[in-house]
Amino acid sequence: MLxxxxxxxxxGAGIIEVRELTKRFPLHSGKELLAVDAVSxxxxxxxxxxxxxxxxxxxxxxxxxxLGLLRPTSGEATIAGYSSDTKPEEVKRRVGLVSAxxxxxxxxxxxxxxxxxxxxxxxxxxxxxxxxxxxxxxxxLCDLLDxxxxxxxxxxxxxxxxxxxLIHRPPVLLLDEPTLGxxxxxxQVIVEYIGLLRDEGxxxxxxxxxxxxxxxxxxxxxxxxxxxxxxxxxxxxxxxxTGCQNLADMFLRLVGAAPTIAxxxxxxx
Amino acid sequence: MxxxxxxxxxxxxxxxxxxxxxxxxxxxTLVLMPLLLYPLLGLGFRYFLLSLAPTGNTQFRIAIVxxxxxxxxxxxxxxxxxxxxxxxxxxxxxxxxxxxAGDTDVGIELKGLDSHMDRLNPHQSIECxxxxxxxxxxxxKAEEFILDRLTIANIKILQQRLRxxxxxxxxxxxxxxxxxxxxxQEGPKGSYLASLIPLVLVLMTITGAVYPSIDLTAxxxxxxxxxxxxxxxxxxxALLLAKYVAVMTVxxxxxxxxxxxxTVTIAVSGMGKELFxxxxxxxxxxxxxxxxxxxxxxxxxxLLAVTSFARSFKEAQAYLIPLMLLAISPGxxxxxxxxxxxxxxxxxxxxxINVVLLAREILAGGAPYGPGAVVVLxxxxxxxxxxxxxxxxxxxxxxxxxxxxxxxxxFRRPIRQRAVATVNSAxxxxxxxxxxxVLIGSGFAQLPLTPEAILLVGMAAxxxxxxxxxxxxxxxxxxxxxxxxxxxxxxxxxxxxxVLLGISLWPLVAxxxxxQEHLGLSTMPxxxxxxxxxxxxxxxxxxxxxxxMAMALVPAVVEEIFFRGWFFSALERSLEPLYAILIxxxxxxxxxxxxxxxxxxxxxxxxxxLGIVLGFVRWRSGSVWPGILLHVLHNGLxxxxxxxxxxxxxxxxxxxxGGNVPLQWLLGGxxxxxxxxxxxxxxxxxxxxxKSSEMESTP
Numbered sequence: 008m009l010x011x012x013x014x015x016x017x018x019g020a021g022i023i024e025v026r027e028l029t030k031r032f033p034l035h036s037g038k039e040l041l042a043v044d045a046v047s048x049x050x051x052x053x054x055x056x057x058x059x060x061x062x063x064x065x066x067x068x069x070x071x072x073x074l075g076l077l078r079p080t081s082g083e084a085t086i087a088g089y090s091s092d093t094k095p096e097e098v099k100r101r102v103g104l105v106s107a108x109x110x111x112x113x114x115x116x117x118x119x120x121x122x123x124x125x126x127x128x129x130x131x132x133x134x135x136x137x138x139x140x141x142x143x144x145x146x147x148l149c150d151l152l153d154x155x156x157x158x159x160x161x162x163x164x165x166x167x168x169x170x171x172x173l174i175h176r177p178p179v180l181l182l183d184e185p186t187l188g189x190x191x192x193x194x195q196v197i198v199e200y201i202g203l204l205r206d207e208g209x210x211x212x213x214x215x216x217x218x219x220x221x222x223x224x225x226x227x228x229x230x231x232x233x234x235x236x237x238x239x240x241x242x243x244x245x246x247x248x249t250g251c252q253n254l255a256d257m258f259l260r261l262v263g264a265a266p267t268i269a270x271x272x273x274x275x276x
Numbered sequence: 277m278x279x280x281x282x283x284x285x286x287x288x289x290x291x292x293x294x295x296x297x298x299x300x301x302x303x304x305t306l307v308l309m310p311l312l313l314y315p316l317l318g319l320g321f322r323y324f325l326l327s328l329a330p331t332g333n334t335q336f337r338i339a340i341v342x343x344x345x346x347x348x349x350x351x352x353x354x355x356x357x358x359x360x361x362x363x364x365x366x367x368x369x370x371x372x373x374x375x376x377a378g379d380t381d382v383g384i385e386l387k388g389l390d391s392h393m394d395r396l397n398p399h400q401s402i403e404c405x406x407x408x409x410x411x412x413x414x415x416x417k418a419e420e421f422i423l424d425r426l427t428i429a430n431i432k433i434l435q436q437r438l439r440x441x442x443x444x445x446x447x448x449x450x451x452x453x454x455x456x457x458x459x460x461q462e463g464p465k466g467s468y469l470a471s472l473i474p475l476v477l478v479l480m481t482i483t484g485a486v487y488p489s490i491d492l493t494a495x496x497x498x499x500x501x502x503x504x505x506x507x508x509x510x511x512x513x514a515l516l517l518a519k520y521v522a523v524m525t526v527x528x529x530x531x532x533x534x535x536x537x538x539t540v541t542i543a544v545s546g547m548g549k550e551l552f553x554x555x556x557x558x559x560x561x562x563x564x565x566x567x568x569x570x571x572x573x574x575x576x577x578x579l580l581a582v583t584s585f586a587r588s589f590k591e592a593q594a595y596l597i598p599l600m601l602l603a604i605s606p607g608x609x610x611x612x613x614x615x616x617x618x619x620x621x622x623x624x625x626x627x628x629i630n631v632v633l634l635a636r637e638i639l640a641g642g643a644p645y646g647p648g649a650v651v652v653l654x655x656x657x658x659x660x661x662x663x664x665x666x667x668x669x670x671x672x673x674x675x676x677x678x679x680x681x682x683x684x685x686x687f688r689r690p691i692r693q694r695a696v697a698t699v700n701s702a703x704x705x706x707x708x709x710x711x712x713x714v715l716i717g718s719g720f721a722q723l724p725l726t727p728e729a730i731l732l733v734g735m736a737a738x739x740x741x742x743x744x745x746x747x748x749x750x751x752x753x754x755x756x757x758x759x760x761x762x763x764x765x766x767x768x769x770x771x772x773x774x775v776l777l778g779i780s781l782w783p784l785v786a787x788x789x790x791x792q793e794h795l796g797l798s799t800m801p802x803x804x805x806x807x808x809x810x811x812x813x814x815x816x817x818x819x820x821x822x823x824x825m826a827m828a829l830v831p832a833v834v835e836e837i838f839f840r841g842w843f844f845s846a847l848e849r850s851l852e853p854l855y856a857i858l859i860x861x862x863x864x865x866x867x868x869x870x871x872x873x874x875x876x877x878x879x880x881x882x883x884x885x886l887g888i889v890l891g892f893v894r895w896r897s898g899s900v901w902p903g904i905l906l907h908v909l910h911n912g913l914x915x916x917x918x919x920x921x922x923x924x925x926x927x928x929x930x931x932x933x934g935g936n937v938p939l940q941w942l943l944g945g946x947x948x949x950x951x952x953x954x955x956x957x958x959x960x961x962x963x964x965x966x967k968s969s970e971m972e973s974t975p
Contacts, residue, residue: 074507076503076507076673078673095509096509096510096511097509102507104503106500106503108500109500109501110499110504112295113295114294114299115291119291119294126287127288127505127510128509129509
């Protein structure tokens with residue numbers, strides 16, 4: 008097997024760095040689908056980055072490439088300096104993933120499931136027990152711990168997913184539609200908790216369609232459309248650039264407009 | 277794999293098992309099905325046999341040898357009532373002959389008493405032996421009737437005796453009954469129906485593994501747990517291995533439960549004699565169990581490879597239906613009476629059918645060692661290959677995200693060039709080459725060709741296999757030939773050492789074979805010995821150049837390229853040199869076990885030892901060339917000793933199997949070999965240096 012020498016983490020502005028990330032999928036017709044087109048951005052520790060865009064914009068594919076679940080056609084994503092293409096295990100160790108399409112093990116109890124994942128991520132047993140305790144209190148899982156996962160409600164499941172993504176204390180969180188299908192109260196818990204994580208200094212990328220929620224939650228935004236990152240900046244920067252007051256209006260303008268709006272990525276710090 | 281990752285693997289497998297075993301559906305196939313199936317099969321079988329017997333007013337024809345027995349026997353049976361069957365006694369000369377001819381239904385012989393029994397004498401007893409054909413329903417009914425009656429008689433007589441004197445401490449059984457079955461036909465032992473049993477066992481083992489293998493692969497993908505599993509920092513191979521261990525455990529559990537239920541059913545229903553005239557021993561059951569374990573290991577891997585490919589439960593089921601049909605049809609072939617493990621030469625390497633046939637031979641009282649070993653080894657290699665394929669498919673991009681990926685991605689040549697083959701692809705080529713070598717070894721000798729042509733065809737075929745298969749794999753895996761086959765030039769020292777080893781080892785090897793024979797380790801059948809003698813004579817009549825090329829040069833070169841070139845290089849990257857040497861040499865030895873369709877145990881040790889020397893040379897030199905030289909010289913001298921009896925004198929006798937190698941040759945050989953080994957040892961293994969420069973090779 009070809010294993011290159013251990014790469015030392017490169018120092019950079021962000022703990023998450025995405026450079027010219029591109030993914031093409033071959034189609035059955037013989038043509039190619041350009042799902043992600045030379046996307047670049049960076050996220051610092053303690054920052055929540057909202058990756059927004061209509062369905063099919065390439066948000067999920069981007070997240071999967073950052074984590075090393077998909078191989079980029081070209082470009083690179085790094086977490087703490089480790090490339091997700093060549094050092095996927097180092098990357099995975101540092102990332103917690105919450106995804107709307109993820110499921111739970113039906114026949115395991117919540118406790119078994121959480122401790123199993125702690126084990127997969129290499130957490131020592133004692134540490135995992137402490138972390139389980141902490142997450143149980145924070146996410147209000149006390150009554151759920153010994154229930155089989157199949158018996159949980161959607162909101163309960165999502166809290167378990169969050170706990171599962173956090174049990175190995177990752178510095179980076181990738182949250183793909185974390186509030187999909189949740190009621191107002193359920194989303195509230197998740198949003199509040201992501202705020203807590205920011206205070207702990209974790210870096211997070213969140214994709215969501217709930218724009219008002221994103222406005223409250225995220226420090227910076229990247230708007231994606233047809234595989235490209237067409238705008239990037241804080242809410243104030245975006246408001247100034249587009250003249251729109253909220254994300255929803257920007258979003259509508261975006262979908263209606265041509266995809267080649269001038270990039271503003273350079274103007275951000 | 278280190279200790280930590282092994283224990284993680286165990287914990288992962290444990291979790292998978294916990295999940296499967298909590299699922300009620302698994303329990304149904306695991307426990308409930310066998311609990312119901314075997315008693316039902318047993319009942320059905322019995323009913324089937326009994327239904328063959330004519331109904332209505334039954335009449336039993338009992339064969340006796342001594343006419344006096346009729347009276348004694350009738351007295352034992354007691355008075356016949358109207359509803360009882362009619363009994364006719366027919367005096368015959370030979371009971372078996374009359375049973376075979378169908379003149380009588382059952383035969384009896386009374387022993388130990390000439391006249392009627394004194395019912396009150398506690399010391400008197402009589403032995404009654406019944407005989408019948410194993411496939412005669414009427415005979416079975418008659419026997420059953422007699423046994424019932426004799427049991428009643430036993431009880432009655434015992435009661436009378438006890439009433440008379442109650443101080444009998446251990447009353448002997450007044451009538452001792454023994455039953456004998458006469459086999460309908462010679463040839464494959466056991467009844468025709470007994471050959472169904474291995475098939476049923478194998479199919480049930482498959483059934484047990486199907487559900488968990490779908491659930492743990494396609495099921496996980498469908499439920500969305502596969503993605504979070506893949507997001508964890510655990511390699512795909514480790515995830516798959518954990519699932520493999522879990523599926524295999526369930527398959528083995530199913531196999532064990534099925535085997536137990538089958539044994540219990542047979543024991544309880546008393547069908548043992550019907551099915552297994554020679555009886556069922558614990559050793560037989562243990563061999564069948566071992567075979568089932570091996571089969572479970574193989575089939576679980578195949579199932580995982582297929583279900584890893586599927587993206588949903590439904591899709592997996594759709595793939596499995598043809599696979600199950602494929603699995604059942606060779607199983608049905610194995611039911612045909614003429615099919616035996618040895619007969620058509622490809623049976624021992626045909627997957628599934630070989631296991632069914634071997635199990636049948638074991639249950640029939642004994643399996644041939646040679647084909648048996650081929651079955652075990654080839655199944656083992658197939659299992660390995662299937663695991664390899666499964667680990668390539670499992671969690672692959674195209675499977676994980678079906679909406680975007682394509683299956684052809686899985687077979688695309690990697691862009692990045694590799695220095696050596698992956699262990700996976702090395703094992704895969706091994707799994708292809710091994711059964712085909714066996715096939716060639718036994719198949720070509722039967723071709724209607726001249727001896728020269730057979731030699732040349734065999735030579736070409738083995739060259740194509742040993743070089744062609746890894747060359748194809750190297751192309752598909754984008755492996756650089758020079759490093760992948762260790763074709764880099766060697767320095768002078770190991771070449772010199774290899775030459776010395778090449779000219780000196782063969783008398784030692786010849787003597788080792790002689791010693792093994794003295795110790796009785798030889799499994800060479802006489803027929804082959806004679807054949808080999810003829811062959812040696814034939815060879816002497818052929819051009820020595822052709823013989824040397826076909827028997828010494830080409831095998832040596834292609835085997836080195838395969839074992840020390842391709843396989844060793846793949847192992848060397850991830851294993852300590854010692855293990856790489858040991859594994860290649862044991863495999864090298866195993867490959868030489870089978871020659872011309874026979875299992876030759878005496879070849880295992882010498883070839884394995886030679887393999888260790890060759891591996892050692894390969895390790896120190898980092899190149900395949902010195903080993904090729906050594907191997908060619910070694911083979912060449914051994915073959916020459918057989919070809920030129922006059923030149924080689926006493927050595928020829930040893931090689932031909934007629935005496936010891938002269939002592940001076942042994943001592944000289946040992947001395948030169950030690951010097952050669954020391955020279956090779958003096959070379960520092962510089963392959964690491966070569967490797968590191970090759971590793972960076974990217975296009």
